[in-house]
Amino acid sequence: MNQASFNHCLLSFLDDSPTPFHAVATMKRDLLAAGYQALDEQQEWVISEGGKYFVTRNDSSIIAFTTPTLDFAHQGFRMIGAHTDSPCLKLKPNAHVERFGYHQLGVEVYGGALLHTWLDRDLSIAGRVTFKTESGELKSRLIDFKDPIALVPNLAIHLSRGVNTEGFKVNPQEEILPVLCGAEHTFELEKLLTEQILRQHNDVSVASVLSFELSLYDVQKAAITGLHGDYISAARLDNLLSCYVGMQALLNADSNRPTLLICTDHEEVGSLSSCGANGPFLEDVLRRLTPVPEQYTQTVQQSMLISADNAHALHPNYAMKHDQQHAPLINQGAVIKVNNNQRYATNSETAAVYKDIANQLDLPAQTFVVRSDMACGSTIGPITSGEIGVATLDIGLPTFAMHSIRELAGSVDAFNLYKILLEFAKREQLITK
Template sequence: MNQASFNQSLLSFLDDSPTPFHAVSAMKYSLLDAGYEELDEQQEWVISEGGRYFVTRNDSSIIAFTAPSLDFAHQGFRMIGAHTDSPCLKVKPNAHLERFGHHQLGVEVYGGVLMHTWLDRDLSIAGRVTFKTEDGILTSRLIDFKEPIALVPNVAIHLNRGVNSDGFKVNPQEEILPILCGADNDFDFEAILTEQIRREHSDVSVASVLSFELCLYDVQKAAVTGLKEEYISASRLDNLLSCYVGLQALLASEEKRPTMLICTDHEEVGSQSACGANGPFLEDVLRRLTPSPEQYTQAIQRSMLVSADNAHALHPNYASKHDQLHAPLINKGAVIKVNNNQRYATNSETTAVYKNLALEAGFAVQTFVVRSDMACGSTIGPITAGEIGVATLDIGLPTFAMHSIRELAGCDDAFNLYQVLVLFSQCDQLISK
């Protein structure tokens, strides 16, 4: 795969993944096409040497792995981690509002949304709906309206004269509610969802919608942009960009050593869930592969996790926001993220493993350290390291406008990280002890 085809497939993946559910579905079908076998957590697992497998939880988290050898205790795993969720607006359970001549939806802010960027955008709705069929069976299906059906108009400057000098604060209860249509139109949200399920899934008959998990998203397509076509502009780069890179690295691995991709939900709100990095999903999978406590600990101590999440690129308009000696540039290489207060799990040894692979392959490496007078974000890296005790590197691709409805990354960086992660998946030696 060359860089152009890699990036075009990335754009398609981003467009096909408006929610974590859709992202996991897209990854699932890529794995099935590549010959991976789906496992069911409710069933007994039979793992064969040379096999390739994946398992999902909650439809929004996925773990895939290769088994070139079943001696996981002595082989360990080369792990690549990312998260499937992104900051967004989620539809509340009792969603319908009729106010001042318009039908609107009540929404809840999910994660650290850069809220003003959601104004004046063409929005659609996607997610998972759970319902009773006409046969009395409870089931769920994914839906995606795809078309622009909602918007949150800004208020005119004439009614907010100080907006450019004083800043614009968006009240998440009152001022971010999307408009769907005029109040003269009939509106039954359950009926709208039922019709959408029927439109997308002719194999089921809906008796009644019981619940849903729906997100709003920007319908503008992901794109290669810039005068010299150097940038990728898209929604949800944080962190579907890393999910895609990790997936492609897994698919391209030569399966010399057991390699595992872990993409979990709910990172943007702390990962504390049954399918999040701070939940039992990864440990449950590893313990089924290494049944005895002795084997489990041996496998973990012979493993390494590369936790891939986005990194703050040096913004030319906001250069003072960075430590100038640790300010990554777009298209100048992946970024090793370091924080001595353990907001990132990187240490000197995991840094050395990645740097050695990258530099020997001819790829640049950058380092990010947040300014000492600013708070530092975090990732699934320290959560996973703390949960299972695996040596971890936090790495990311330099990005502008993180948590905006539309983010910006470099065309070179994702492909370069992918190539290094392929080498990592084949790496025999980590740190000699």
């Protein structure tokens, strides 16, 4: 695979994955096509040497792994972690709002979204709907309207004279409600969702819609941009970019050592859920593979996790927001994230493993430390490390406009990280004690 084909498939992955549910469905599709076997948490597992497997939870988190050997206690896993969710607007349960001559949707802000970037964008709706069939069964299906059916119009500057000098604040209760159509039209949300289910799934009937988890998203396609094609411009780069890079590394790794990819939901709101990094999903899987307690501990201590999330690139218009000694540039390599207060899980040993691989491949690596007078974000790295005790490295691809409706990353960085993760998957020795 070359960089051009890698990035072409990345753009398709981003466009096919408007929600965490769709991201996991897309990953399942690619894993099945590559010969991976689906496991069911409700059933007994039979794991064979030389196997390739995946398991999902809540339809929004996924773990995939290879078993070239079953000697996990002595081989450990080379783990890659990412998250499937992104900041967005989600529909409230009683979403339909009719006011002042328009049908609108009541929304709740999910995660730390840059709200003003959602204004004046062509929006669609996607997610999971749970319903009762005509035979009385409860089922869930994914839907995606795909067409631009909603928008949040800005307020004209004539009615907001100070917006360019005094700043612009968006009230998430009153000012971010999308407009669907005029009140002269009849609008029934349940009927609309039923039509979409039947249109997209011919294997079910719908007696009544009972519940849904639906998100708004920008219909503009992901693209390679910049004068020389230097950038990837897309929604949900944080953190579907890492999900894609990790999956490609797993699919193409030629490794005699077990390799595992974990992509979990709810990172943007703290990861505390049954399918989040602060939940039991990864531990549950590892304990099923190594049911003997001593072997479980050995497996974890023989393993290493690379937690891949986006990193803040030095913004040329806001350079003073960075520590000038730790200011990553786009297309100058993935970023090792360091925080001595444990907001990142990187330590000197895990950083050294990554730098050694990058040096071996003659690829660049950068380091990020937040300014000492600013608060630091976090990732699934310290959460996973704290949950199971695995040695962890936090890295990320430098990105502009993180948590905007449309983010910007480097067209070179993702492919170079993929090459480093391929080498990480097959590396026999990490740190010699």
